[in-house]
Amino acid sequence: xxxxxxxxxxxxxxxxxxxxxxxxxxxxxxxxxxxxxEQYIENFVPNTKKRLFYRFVKRSxxxxxxxxxxxVFLPIMLVIAIVxxxxxxxxVIFKQKRVGRNGKSFYCYKFRTMRTDAPRDxxxxxxENPDQYMTRVGRTLRRFSLDELPQLFCVFVGxxxxxxxxxxxxxxxxxxxxxxxxxxxxxxxxxxxxxxxLGRDNVxxxxxxxxxxxxxxKASLMLDLKLIFKTVAVVLKREGNHDEKSERKPK
Numbered sequence: 580x581x582x583x584x585x586x587x588x589x590x591x592x593x594x595x596x597x598x599x600x601x602x603x604x605x606x607x608x609x610x611x612x613x614x615x616x617e618q619y620i621e622n623f624v625p626n627t628k629k630r631l632f633y634r635f636v637k638r639s640x641x642x643x644x645x646x647x648x649x650x651v652f653l654p655i656m657l658v659i660a661i662v663x664x665x666x667x668x669x670x671v672i673f674k675q676k677r678v679g680r681n682g683k684s685f686y687c688y689k690f691r692t693m694r695t696d697a698p699r700d701x702x703x704x705x706x707e708n709p710d711q712y713m714t715r716v717g718r719t720l721r722r723f724s725l726d727e728l729p730q731l732f733c734v735f736v737g738x739x740x741x742x743x744x745x746x747x748x749x750x751x752x753x754x755x756x757x758x759x760x761x762x763x764x765x766x767x768x769x770x771x772x773x774x775x776x777l778g779r780d781n782v783x784x785x786x787x788x789x790x791x792x793x794x795x796x797k798a799s800l801m802l803d804l805k806l807i808f809k810t811v812a813v814v815l816k817r818e819g820n821h822d823e824k825s826e827r828k829p830k
Contacts, residue, residue: 607778607786616757616785625762626796636800641741645734656728659690659720666716669695672729676700677746678755682764685738687746688729692717700750724814730770742803742810743769744791757788766795771810779813 649656660671673691676684693703697712713721720726733739739746746768747754758764773790774782782790794802 607774607782607790610783610785616789619789620757620760623761623792624796625765625792626798630798633798633800637740637803638737641734641737644741645731649731649735652728652731655725656690659716659725659728662716663691663714667691667694667714675748677748677768678751678758678764679738679746680764680767682755682759684749685733685746687739688733690717690720690726690729692720692726700748702748702751722817727770734770738767740767740769742772742794742806743767744772744794745769745775745787751784754784754788757785758791761788761792761795763788763791763795766798771806773806776806776809776813 663671669691671691673689673693674686675689677687679685692714693709693712694714703709717726730739734741743766744758744763749755773794774787777790
């Protein structure tokens with residue numbers, strides 16, 4: 580059962596999903612009924628093909644592209660590191676355990692955007708007032724997604740990919756549980772993915788698992804390239820980024 584229209588799969592800017600389960604429009608920004616998700620999970624048929632050629636090319640691309648990107652962005656990353664050091668106390672790089680391929684945890688790296696007294700193992704969206712912990716530099720880094728640059732190293736070593744599902748912290752049990760049931764963890768997590776280009780922070784957490792499952796099922800080299808280009812456009816337009824707003828949706 581697919582929840583994505585042909586237009587959506589082609590990543591046309593129309594962001595309306597018109598698949599019905601059974602008569603309810605799939606709006607990925609809101610919470611649907613428990614029966615809605617259970618029916619989707621029950622009817623979901625994962626792609627069990629090994630796709631060896633695709634996996635080989637994808638991993639080769641990740642290694643080469645991440646290495647080149649680290650070289651190109653090295654001066655920018657050095658400047659960011661210096662600014663963070665002067666702006667606030669604490670380490671430049673923030674590392675956090677997240678759920679990756681085969682459900683195993685790995686360290687995800689980011690430039691530190693929060694103060695050292697911020698809760699460590701809590702998603703930013705779950706904080707009652709995240710702005711109180713945000714540093715001045717951190718706010719700017721998040722606005723332009725520059726805090727994600729250290730994840731290029733994660734891509735290079737193989738714990739992440741450029742495109743996949745966005746890895747969550749271990750305490751995000753509900754979404755991780757859905758991902759596990761939908762076979763999402765059969766692939767590497769990504770810096771970006773379906774949920775990021777179709778709404779980012781506006782996507783309700785259970786719907787992220789649905790979109791992740793759809794990506795894993797339909798993954799291809801052409802789709803990955805489309806998602807990469809679409810990600811660049813979304814970041815430049817700062818679409819769906821709640822760090823731009825004082826109000827955040829609960830996840």
